[in-house]
Amino acid sequence: MITIKKTVTTSYNFALPYVTPFAKYDERVFKNAERRGINKCFWCNEQFYDGQDVYIGFGKGTKNRLFCKKCYEKGLEQEAES
């Protein structure tokens, strides 16, 4: 018997309507953030820290997600190019 591993790539579409941060990340405000999977950037998976600026992307056919500044700016650049 052999095992073949395949990695599935999923595409997600987001609208990025704001250029300013959505909020300052705060563990107390983002209650149960870890369980809800919103304690890290959806794009790069980097964990947020208290006081960090987080940005929101509105999912098209997927949930709204939070992004770090670096990824959000990358997203805005891609959006501008398309």
Ligand SMILES: [Zn+2]
């Ligand atoms: Zn990121």
